[in-house]
Amino acid sequence: MQAAATPTPSAGGHVWRFLTSSLGAKVTMALTGLGFYAWLCLHMIGNLEIFHGAHFFNGYAHFLHSNEAKPLLWGSRVYLVVVVGLHILSGVRLWWLNRQARAVGYRVRRWRAASLASRTMIWTGVAVAVFVFFHLAHFTWGWFGGAPAIAGCVPPADCKDAYAMVHQAFTNGWVAAGYIVAMGLIGFHLWHAVWSALQTLGLNGPKWTPFAKKLGLALGVLLAVGFVLVPVGVLANFIVAH
Amino acid sequence: MSTQANLHLKLHVWRQKNASDRGGFVEYDVPGVSSDMSFLEMFDVLNERLIEKGEEPVAFDHDCREGICGMCSMVINGQPHGPKRGVTTCQLHMRTFHDGQEIWVEPFRSSAFPVVKDLVVDRGALDRMVQAGGFVSVRTGGAPDANATPISKVEADLSMDAAACIGCGACVASCKNGSAALFLGAQVSKYKHLPQGLTERHERVANMMAQADLEGFGACGNQAECEAVCPKEIPIRVIAEMYREYLRSTFTGRAIGKQDRKRT
Numbered sequence: 001m002q003a004a005a006t007p008t009p010s011a012g013g014h015v016w017r018f019l020t021s022s023l024g025a026k027v028t029m030a031l032t033g034l035g036f037y038a039w040l041c042l043h044m045i046g047n048l049e050i051f052h053g054a055h056f057f058n059g060y061a062h063f064l065h066s067n068e069a070k071p072l073l074w075g076s077r078v079y080l081v082v083v084v085g086l087h088i089l090s091g092v093r094l095w096w097l098n099r100q101a102r103a104v105g106y107r108v109r110r111w112r113a114a115s116l117a118s119r120t121m122i123w124t125g126v127a128v129a130v131f132v133f134f135h136l137a138h139f140t141w142g143w144f145g146g147a148p149a150i151a152g153c154v155p156p157a158d159c160k161d162a163y164a165m166v167h168q169a170f171t172n173g174w175v176a177a178g179y180i181v182a183m184g185l186i187g188f189h190l191w192h193a194v195w196s197a198l199q200t201l202g203l204n205g206p207k208w209t210p211f212a213k214k215l216g217l218a219l220g221v222l223l224a225v226g227f228v229l230v231p232v233g234v235l236a237n238f239i240v241a242h
Numbered sequence: 243m244s245t246q247a248n249l250h251l252k253l254h255v256w257r258q259k260n261a262s263d264r265g266g267f268v269e270y271d272v273p274g275v276s277s278d279m280s281f282l283e284m285f286d287v288l289n290e291r292l293i294e295k296g297e298e299p300v301a302f303d304h305d306c307r308e309g310i311c312g313m314c315s316m317v318i319n320g321q322p323h324g325p326k327r328g329v330t331t332c333q334l335h336m337r338t339f340h341d342g343q344e345i346w347v348e349p350f351r352s353s354a355f356p357v358v359k360d361l362v363v364d365r366g367a368l369d370r371m372v373q374a375g376g377f378v379s380v381r382t383g384g385a386p387d388a389n390a391t392p393i394s395k396v397e398a399d400l401s402m403d404a405a406a407c408i409g410c411g412a413c414v415a416s417c418k419n420g421s422a423a424l425f426l427g428a429q430v431s432k433y434k435h436l437p438q439g440l441t442e443r444h445e446r447v448a449n450m451m452a453q454a455d456l457e458g459f460g461a462c463g464n465q466a467e468c469e470a471v472c473p474k475e476i477p478i479r480v481i482a483e484m485y486r487e488y489l490r491s492t493f494t495g496r497a498i499g500k501q502d503r504k505r506t
Contacts, residue, residue: 014448018492022461023451023485094419094461101420101460103353107254107267108346110320112327112416114465119418121463196464202489204482 022097023200025090030197032087037190037219039080044226051233054163054242058150061162088129095122117192124189131182138169167241170234179231187224191217249275249336253288254346255300258357265357267346277337281324282307282314284336301360309333309473312408315415316361317348322412322471330410330473350415354422354457365411367457368425372409374453375429379441397435404431406474413468413476419460424468426450427480430487444491451488 018024046064050057063069111119137143146165153159170176194216195209203212233239250273258265272291275284282304289299305313314331318324324334339345347361355363404427413424430447433439439446462481469478 014492014495017448017452018488021451022455023488026461027485027489098419098421098460098463101353101458102351102418104351106317106320106348106351108317108320108348110325112321112467112470114418114467118463118465192464199464199478199482200462200485202482202486204479206479209479 022094025094025097026200028086028090029094030200032083032090033193033197035083036080036087037194037223039076039083040186040223044223047227047230050163050166050230050239054161057163057166058161061160062158065158065160084132088125091122091125115192117188118196121189121192124185127185128182128189131178131185134178135182138175139165163242166230167234167239170231170239173235176231176235180228183224183227186227187220190220190223194219247277247337247341248273249277249339249341249343251275251284251339252342252344254344255361256348257300257360258349260359261356275336277335279336280307280332281316281318281334281336282332301358301362303362304332307332310408312410315350315363315365315410315412317350317415319346322350322415323410323473327470328473328475330408333473350411352411352414352420352459354420354459355411355414363411365409367459368409368411368422370457371422371426371450371453372429374449375446376442376449378433378438380438391437393436401432401435401439404428404435404476404480407432407476408474410473412471412473414459416467416471417460417462418465418467419463420458421462421468422454422457422459423462423481423484424472424476424478426454427478427482427484428476430484431480434483434487443487444494447484447487448491451484 019028046060049060064073117124145168147160147162148164148168149159150161150164170179195212196216198204198212199209230239250271253270253272254267255270256265257268270288272284272288275287279287282302285300285302292299303313303315305311307314309330309332312330314323316323316331318331318334323329323331324338326334326338349355349357349361350363350365352363354367355365357363407425407428409425411422411425414420414422417423429450433446434443464478464481466478469476
């Protein structure tokens with residue numbers, strides 16, 4: 001709180017002032033969130049290749065780790081670190097600012113409009129971040145065993161059996177359940193996130209806003225269902241060991 | 243219309259001697275409340291009884307008691323201005339409550355609204371944001387011809403809806419993040435739709451946003467709780483308009499802040 005009406009001068013001009021303002025953090029949240037969503041859609045489509053069978057899926061996995069795909073793989077890794085990193089940083093910053101702005105709470109609280117999804121964004125966000133860490137440890141870093149070798153495969157060919165790794169993982173009910181719950185949380189997060197991002201970018205209108213809210217729900221459900229199809233496919237024996 | 247009835251209420255009122263006092267809830271048994279009274283009149287009755295008993299009356303803000311000045315505040319059972327939509331506390335009638343009801347009354351909570359005493363908070367931060375917005379260029383001299391500046395009905399209505407803001411601060415009080423985005427949006431939107439407001443549009447929004455951050459208001463989480471409690475039912479459309487104005491002023495490089503002007 002300050003009595004003077006003059007904002008403190010900050011070096012670097014108006015764009016820097018914008019980026020360090022609370023709205024700058026919000027716009028960063030919106031853009032990086034949408035950017036992460038777009039990448040997750042590609043990831044989901046990739047995962048669904050598993051329904052084409054082991055040969056096709058392993059071919060796709062080997063392509064991603066081949067020399068031709070190296071720029072693609074590393075490009076997307078850098079993209080993810082930047083996008084997700086900025087999303088987390090701005091999110092935590094906003095959470096902290098907002099906590100300070102409402103240091104004293106109410107004894108009684110009755111919500112009229114704020115949805116549960118909107119009130120739990122930081123917590124669903126943290127839960128998803130924890131899940132992403134275990135997900136990387138599980139499937140990328142291979143902390144829990146990694147991919148088995150394809151029978152009869154001779155190096156230097158890529159012998160990692162990604163299909164068997166996914167199948168083995170989800171035959172464990174706990175792993176499948178954890179995965180399904182995490183996808184539910186991502187969908188729940190997106191329910192508020194998508195329309196909120198669009199509103200933050202200034203897109204609001206009498207016809208557009210009701211549509212954007214439904215769009216958020218639809219995109220959240222789409223992503224969650226798309227990812228959940230794989231563990232469900234394993235549990236329901238659609239995806240079988242080869 | 244309901245016929246007049248007498249209510250016996252149990253109030254839990256936030257009492258706080260001054261800004262540095264910790265404060266706490268005090269329970270009051272209030273019989274004989276007419277259902278035709280406003281919520282503030284009910285407090286007048288309580289205060290008269292407290293004064294008769296030689297106790298300190300409850301301090302609360304009020305002025306016009308007609309729902310247009312924006313002075314009254316109070317969070318009543320977890321909702322700023324109480325449970326009815328589109329009304330201020332002074333226009334909230336006791337018929338909204340039932341006999342024997344327990345009512346919790348708290349001050350507007352925001353780090354930018356320090357408690358002065360009991361239910362009175364200092365909402366000067368809102369005035370300082372308006373001040374930061376600066377002036378509107380208006381030609382002085384002879385009165386301009388009527389209709390010399392055409393404004394469409396649609397734009398005029400959009401501006402007027404935003405100008406309905408009475409600056410009560412319920413939006414801030416209702417917001418989980420203590421954000422003043424709805425108030426700020428209303429100030430920006432009411433000028434944005436009128437030609438007279440466009441001359442200073444870029445610096446106005448930039449300076450007001452900067453002041454909001456300085457005052458310690460939170461960032462909007464797009465939860466629309468403010469829209470639902472606003473006694474003037476100002477839509478969150480104005481928040482999106484403010485964001486558009488801010489993005490436009492930033493990325494066209496015309497967000498000339500006060501500090502920049504001093505340098506040149």
